[in-house]
Every structure is written in structure tokens, then in C-alpha cells.
Amino acid sequence: MKQLQLFLAFFRVGILGYGGGPSSIPLVHNEVVEKYKWMDDDDFSDVLALGNAMPGPIATKMAGYIGWRVGGFVGMANAVLATIIPTIILMILLLNVLNAYKDKAWVQGMANAVVPVVGVMLGVLTWDFVVKSKGALGWTVTIAILIGSLITIELLGIHPAIVIGGLLVYALVGKKKKASEREVKAS
Template sequence: MKQLDLFLAFFRVGMLGYGGGPSSIPLVHKEVVEKYKWMNDDEFADVLALGNTLPGPIATKMAGYIGYRVAGFTGMVNATAATIIPTILLMIVLLTSLSSFKDLPWVAGMTKAVVPVVGVMLATLTWDFFKKSNETLGKVNAGLMVVGGLILMEVLNVHPAILILVLLTLAIAKKDNTPKVEKKIERGVG
């Protein structure tokens, strides 16, 4: 049953993720975190951050990792195949018929309508992550990280993968430097 659930979850993502990786991220979140509860929001954010630092399409990287985590090697193959099969089928169908429909106004309108929808989906997911970060970082630190990230990416043209890698490195370094509380056992002298 787990293999079927994996296939259906990522097949839906592949079918509905029109517009590429950014549009599929909220769909993966909906399936993995909300519907099947294979991971929580924090784990999903970690997978997303790690997936963004690696080359290649984000949907297939996330499908492979989540599939492996849920059902091992066969789960990885299953989830990855479920992600790419819809694209392959749609490419064959659309490319064979695209030449006759490409100049129609409703096709151009449909393509233009996708951009704001994907923007809203990403904004919603970002807002959820921001609310979650308020709990751990606090509003001021979370806000400073958002503003700092925007400045680094948009003004200074720092690639997002570099920013994610630096933040992951800092998080790991901070985790290792946290003082460890050790229990001291006092022995009574008899």
C-alpha cells in the first residue's frame, strides 16, 4: 500500500506541477506533510533546502529522497518514476499537437495565467515557513534573515544555493557549539 501511495502522491505532483519545480514544491508539501504525514514541516524544509543546493530538477530530487525515506530503494525508484512519467506522457501528447494550437489566444492566456498562480502558491508556502521560523528564531531574527536574504539575492546577486549552503553550515556549526548539559551524579560518602 505504501508503494501505491508513493506513486499516486508523486504522480499527482507530476500531473499538476505545471510550470516546473517551483510550482511543484507546494504540491509535494501538500502530499507529503499534510495528506500522508510522511514528514513534518521542519523535515520538509530541510529536504527542500538540501534539494535546492543540488543540481537538477527539484521535484525529482525531492521525490527520490522522500521515496527512499518512506520505502527504501524501491520507494525511491517508484516516486521518481511517478514524478517523471506524467511529464514524458504530456510532452509526447503536447508536442505532437502543439503546432496546431500554439497561436490560439487562449493558449497564450493560459500560459500567462500560470505565473501568478505559482507566485501565490510559493508565497503561501513561504509564509507558512516564516510563521514556523518565528517559533524557533523569534520575529526579529526571522525578519532580519528574510530581509538579509532578499538583499543578498536581489541586490548583491548572490546565488540562492550559496546562501543556503552558508546557512546550513552556520546551523551545523551552531549546533556543535551549543553547551551540553551533563548530569553530575553526586555520590554520598558512606
């Protein structure tokens, strides 16, 4: 049953994730965290951060890892196939149709109308992460990380993977430091 659920979850993501990885992320979140509860928001955030730090399409990386975590090797293959099969089929069909009607205004309008919807979906997911970060870190640290990341990525041109890696190292060092402080206080 879990393999069928994995397939259906990532097939829906593959079918509805028009626009690539960024538009798929909220859909994966909905399936994995909210519908099937295979992981919580913190785990999902970790998978998303690591997936963004590695090369390649985010949707297939997330499908592969989540599939492996839920159903082992078979689950991984199942989730990746469920993610890419709709894309392959739709690409062939849609490109033939769009190519035949590419000069029509309705086709150009349809393509342009999708962009704001994807932007809103990403904005909602981002706000959810900001609110969850506020709960774990407080507003001051959350806003400092947001501003620092924005400056580092946009103004300094540092790749997001480097920023994510730096924040992961900072978090690991901070946890080890707090753990050693607790050990000192306990003894």
C-alpha cells in the same frame, strides 16, 4: 500499500505540477506532510533546502529522497518514475496540441494565466515557512535572515545554494556551541 501511496502521491504531483519545480513544491508538501504524514514541516524544509542547493530538477530530487526514506530503493525508483512519467506523456501530448494551435489567442491566454497561480502557490508556501521560522527563531531573527538573504541573493548576486549552505553551517555551529555550553553548565 506504501509503494502504491508513493506512486499516487508523486503521480499527482507530476500531473498537477504545471510549470516545473517551483509549482510542484507546494504539491509535494501537501502530499508528503499533510496527506500521508511521511515527514513533518521541519524535515520537509530541510529536504527542500538541500534539494535547492544541488543541481538538477527539484521535483525529481525530492521524489527520490522522500521515496528512498519512505520505501527504500524501490520507493525511490517508484517515486521518481511517478514524477517523470506524467511529464513525459503530457509533454508529448501538449506540445503536439500547442504546436497545432500556437497562434490561437486562447492558447496564449492559457499559458499566461498559469503564471500568477504559480506565484500565489509559492507565496503561500513561503508565508507558511516564515511563520514556522518565527516560531522556532522569533520574528527578529526570521526577519534578519529574510532581509539578509534577499540582499545577498538579489543585490550581491550570490547563488542561493551558497546562502543556504552558509545558513546550514551557521545552524550547525550554533547547535554545537549550545550543546557544549549545556555540557559545561551540567558539569
